[in-house]
Amino acid sequence: MSNPESDFRLLETRRHFFGRSSTGIGTAALASLLNPDLLAGESEREVASPGIAGFPNFAPKAKRVIYLLQSGAPSQVDLFDHKPSLEKLHMSELPDSIRSGQRLTGMTAGQKNFPIVKSPWTFRQHGQSGTWLSDLLPHMSKVVDDICVVKSMHTEAINHDPAITFFQSGHQQPGRPSIGAWLSYGLGSDTQDLPSFVVLLTKNTFHQAQPLYDRLWGSGFLASKYQGVKFRSQGDPVLYLNDPTGGTDATRRAMLDRLAQLNRLREQQIGDPEITSRIAQYEMAYRMQTSVPELADTSDEPESTFQLYGEEARQPGSHAANCLLARRLAERGVRFIQVFHRGWDHHSNAQKYLPTLAKETDQGSAALIADLKQRGMLKDTLVVWAGEFGRTVYSQGKPQTFGRDHHPRCFSIWMAGGGIKTGISYGQTDDYCYNITENPVHVHDFHATMLHCLGIDHERLVHRFQGRDYRLTDVHGRVVHDILT
16 A cells, blocks of 8 residues: 555655755745745845746836726627627627627527627717727726727637636636736735735625636645635635634744644655645734734725725725725735626626626726826736626627627727726727627737736746646737737
8 A cells, every 4th residue: 555655755846855955945945934034135125925036037017916807798899899880780680701600608509590789878989099988987988098998809718617717827627827826926925914916806796696716816736825815805804814812912923833833844754845835824824914904994095085986995895995905905015916896797688787787897997097096006007807708799588688698709808007008999890899800819818918017928937737837828828019018
């Protein structure tokens, strides 16, 4: 019978073998992990956890990312991609030549007719750029000159889970590191008191909202210390933030020190790198007991902040409150902040539900742009607003109930700050808002461009796992230089 401990030793990595070959170096590294200031010079003390040597690969335009992910897929036809041609095409049949035998979801595969439905909302041009936006986005209309609308996004996935997994990890199947984990791995952390990757979930609005799994911000085959830390909207932002009743800080500190000693002994015995991650995470949790309550307490914000973000910003868990919290996290050095908002899956009654979702997200998203700009932070903060795919121009079911099905061939997102050109629209779609006619942008291209803004060559951010080199963009991806400053 095999010995599990012996089997594990055979799986030790080359890096770990050389790391263990020098006890002195290992001890120094661990001491540096637990107390980054201990061995650091004056110029090093601002960096809580460095990333890979040589990263960033060149001077970055962005230091951090705030990613507003709209789970469920917003309709580009009704929000960003103005199509006056649909006035004449309304209620006509989508030509077979346009659909070109595209794969359909199980929800419309049985339909015999595909009637085109124009957007019931008016589009207008805004700002000096003249960017077209739906009237559903009155607050975003005030910041259009600070954003870049990409109308030519496309993906390979047609169902929600593989599509959102693709956007999060560069692969449709679960198991790969999320984009935030890749950034934490490559660039390290700029803060000692908070995680480098934080996830905020907006309270669910509709029962039909797509589920969000923890693996969407997981670390995959990277060390677990790189995974996102989810902040809750009710109670303590992080579970077990407070010590048990009657406990003291001194008792907590003594317990952690003793636990670290036991973990170090175990690490010396079996050499599991995850034990080192565990020690680091315990230490981070200890520091978060002080940093997180201060972060989450917005009572120090002036009244002008709540006028900008709206009264909903006073309600923990709302999109506006999460956008405000994202700005506070960015101020404190968090590398990657992802705000998830669910409920955009409108297969029917879109005329009822879409205005509600747009209203929930419009003011907070626009306020985040304006707030970062007035603080001088937008120039080095990359802000992204995106869903996992788009929506069809034809109606799912009866046009009277007005639903739109999944559409991976073309959809719209917007980006701002951190090296992105301002006040432009990039890419074009046909008169049916069905196919891309100019400047297509694939998910891999999107990831490569994000990494470029952070000073990373996407082909160099690599991790070897099970004998193969992996990267966020797999073997694809091109940087979209046309939208970069």
